[in-house]
Amino acid sequence: MIEVENLTFSYQKQKQTLHGLTFSVADGEIFGFLGPNGSGKSTTQKILTGILQGYGGNVRLFGKALGSQQKNFREKIGVLFEFPYLYTNLSALDNLHYFASFYPADSRRDINELLELLEFKKDFLKKPVSFCSKGMRQRVSMARALLNNPQLLFLDEPTSGLDPQGAVLFRGIIEEERKKGTTVFLTTHNMMDADLLCDRVAFIADGEIKAIDTPKKLKEENSNHQVEINYVYQGKHGTAVIEMPELKAGIPFPYDEIISIHSKEPTLEDMFIQYTGRGLT
Numbered sequence: 034m035i036e037v038e039n040l041t042f043s044y045q046k047q048k049q050t051l052h053g054l055t056f057s058v059a060d061g062e063i064f065g066f067l068g069p070n071g072s073g074k075s076t077t078q079k080i081l082t083g084i085l086q087g088y089g090g091n092v093r094l095f096g097k098a099l100g101s102q103q104k105n106f107r108e109k110i111g112v113l114f115e116f117p118y119l120y121t122n123l124s125a126l127d128n129l130h131y132f133a134s135f136y137p138a139d140s141r142r143d144i145n146e147l148l149e150l151l152e153f154k155k156d157f158l159k160k161p162v163s164f165c166s167k168g169m170r171q172r173v174s175m176a177r178a179l180l181n182n183p184q185l186l187f188l189d190e191p192t193s194g195l196d197p198q199g200a201v202l203f204r205g206i207i208e209e210e211r212k213k214g215t216t217v218f219l220t221t222h223n224m225m226d227a228d229l230l231c232d233r234v235a236f237i238a239d240g241e242i243k244a245i246d247t248p249k250k251l252k253e254e255n256s257n258h259q260v261e262i263n264y265v266y267q268g269k270h271g272t273a274v275i276e277m278p279e280l281k282a283g284i285p286f287p288y289d290e291i292i293s294i295h296s297k298e299p300t301l302e303d304m305f306i307q308y309t310g311r312g313l314t
């Protein structure tokens with residue numbers, strides 16, 4: 034679905050922003066693009082969506098070079114931008130009716146159904162978007178990204194500004210898109226979104242890709258294969274960290290009750306730090 038080879042980009046002549054990115058995203062895959070602020074995530078998304086031009090290297094979408102896409106290319110993609118590009122003096126409904134008018138009628142989703150799916154507050158449907166909270170605006174932006182039933186969905190920080198319940202809702206909606214076969218390019222520095230949703234992730238730092246793999250492999254390859262066991266013995270709480278192979282013979286210490294067993298597997302964030310030498314914020 035997406036093939037990127039040696040992608041370079043500079044906003045100013047003296048300073049290169051992207052230093053030769055190479056990656057591909059398969060049809061129906063949720064691909065996470067993870068990096069700290071200023072690493073080049075939004076720049077990459079803007080190039081892939083045809084907003085930024087003047088890049089170096091090769092970019093192919095839907096099997097065709099980006100520069101030779103047909104006019105209807107934008108009908109096949111949906112984009113949630115980092116900042117909501119909405120008309121703040123228009124209502125959510127008017128914004129969405131306006132954006133929907135760019136697409137052929139037979140590909141449009143029902144706007145009211147979409148807003149209901151996104152749990153948009155009914156009292157705000159006809160009020161100017163400027164009256165809406167950040168989370169409600171994010172719902173309108175997500176509705177905008179989905180309203181043409183895209184085959185390829187670009188999401189830049191989709192759960193930003195959402196409360197935990199909203200984030201769960203959005204992740205569910207992204208999962209539904211996966212089930213329909215939509216390819217998702219998910220730009221984020223939210224490790225939880227990446228870990229829960231992505232088939233593969235790329236770690237980007239300073240305009241370079243430092244690692245690409247499934248979240249599971251990235252964590253497993255770097256696991257120290259330890260478990261932490263919390264237990265009670267003779268009325269006292271204790272914690273022990275033991276090597277996994279030791280568990281073969283059973284729990285190797287006396288206890289009356291096991292309270293919990295946790296894998297000491299590294300988190301995706303630990304892995305990000307290991308590969309890039311820095312955190313995500």
Ligand SMILES: Nc1ncnc2c1ncn2[C@@H]1O[C@H](COP(=O)(O)OP(=O)(O)OP(=O)(O)O)[C@@H](O)[C@H]1O
Nearest residue numbers: 044050068069070071072073074075076077115222
């Ligand atoms: N319009 C612009 N003009 C000049 N420099 C820019 C412009 N947009 C971004 N940059 C610079 O390019 C680099 C990459 O920015 P980009 O927005 O792609 O990063 P990002 O990974 O998306 O960051 P964030 O998580 O903050 O959105 C940064 O150094 C940024 O300051």
